[in-house]
Amino acid sequence: MDHFLYRDGALYAEDVPVAEIAAQVGTPFYLYSTATLVRHFRLFDEALAGMDHLICYAMKAASNQAILKTLAAEGAGMDVVSGGEYRRARAAGVPGERIVFSGVGKTAEEIRLALDGGVRQFNVESEPEMQVLSAVASKMGKTAPITIRVNPDVDAKTHAKIATGKSENKFGIPISRAREVYAMAAALPGIEVIGIDVHIGSQLTELEPFELAYTKVAELTEVLRADGHDIRRLDLGGGLGIPYTRSNEAPPLPLDYGALIKRNVGHLGCEIEIEPGRLIVGNAGILVSEVIYVKSGEGRDFLILDGAMNDLIRPAMYEAYHDIVPVIEPAPGTEQAPFDIVGPVCESGDTFARQRLMPPLIAGDLVAFRSAGAYGAVMASEYNSRPLVPEVLVHGDQFAVIRPRPTFDEMINRDTIPEWL
Ligand code: LLP
Secondary structure, X not given: OOOEEEEOOEEEEOOEEHHHHHHHHOOOEEXXXXXXXXXXXXXXXXXXXXOOEEEEEEHHHOOOHHHHHHHHHOOOEEEEOOHHHHHHHHHOOOOHHHEEEOOOOOOHHHHHHHHHHOOOEEEEOOHHHHHHHHHHHHHHOOOEEEEEEEEOOOOOOOOHHHEOOOOOOOOOEEHHHHHHHHHHHHHOOOEEEEEEEOOOEOOEOOXXXXXXXXXXXXXXXXXXXXXXXXXXXXXXXXXXXXOOOOOOOOXXXXXXXXXXXXXHHHHHOOEEEEOOOHHXXXXXXXXXXXXXXXXXXXXXXXXXXXXXXXXXXHHHHHOOOOOEEEOEOOOOOOOOEEEEEEOOOOOOXXXXXXXXXXXXXXXXXXXXXXXXXXXXXXXOOOHHHOOOOOEEEEEOOEEEEEEOOXXXXXXXXXXXXXXXX
């Protein structure tokens, strides 16, 4: 459920017509709905009710300060994976004790930053990282709370580029070596082992892989406790998928996911963390774009938009499907025809959809890519010297630009010319 609906034949974001925002901001732009963000956050919160828990929003999915503030006001913690994300979370007012630091390659500098500013825990992914963490923390006279990310060797049944829980992936330590690595951690100064971390992938559309992974984590908790480790926190990662089409997909609901967590690890008395990103923000955002040309090709027609792969890379990178809908609702019974929907960037990969059935559109018409809130704006670039796509947030009948489009001068003047030129 989201708050991008047609009303009287026009697409609205909550109580604001999308076309009105487009007229003020220009296209393309990302548009987020506060009500949808909050709704999705609360679904998780309700799903984990009755367990001591913290939902650490995986801010890599969409990291605008306004989004972070909206979620932090709901009680969200943050899952960060870089010094930049840590700084963003702090700048949005999130206290260190609500920030979990994940990531496979934290540098000594990033570790120092988080230890200095405060951190809930580091999710450690390797022995060398643990040694650096121990050394840095000891030198600073601090004790870093840690979990160790275990790789449970579970098939997440998702796109290969976003699966992380198989033994061939770069993430975590093999669960088979967990006892050895936990023993090593316990012996190191400057760190305190407090729990276990696991994250098996993103856009999971079945619960079974979670069940397999969490069963292994539950078993490991008992084993490590027997070894003398005080395992009191479980970070169960993110990854719950969303429907990208409104017709034929029904990924599991947060409520069922919550029940699965309770069933598998509830008896252990641990504090539970989860790190959802996509499910919170994915369907809370759309990308609005304008048709520049309708072009007739050899045996196929193209809709050429002003949005491109630099603004939304998911179709090019993961063959991802996004619903693309006209901002003016087609009259019932309007005939549809197949189009290749493309951007203006100079490569064939700049294709959003092939042979997609669309109602008749003409230059100047607006379309919206649905489910674009997660991994949309954050993965945008200025390829082809197209200024970074702006972001807008709606709240009821209000809207605000939360990241303006850079001017061409701003974009160009970031370059500096060496003396010899
Ligand atoms: N925790 C960790 C350690 C992660 O690596 C991720 C996502 C999450 C949580 C959040 O997962 P989510 O709930 O959003 O599925 N760019 C790709 C997705 C990459 C996911 C990376 N890690 C895409 O556009 O599909």
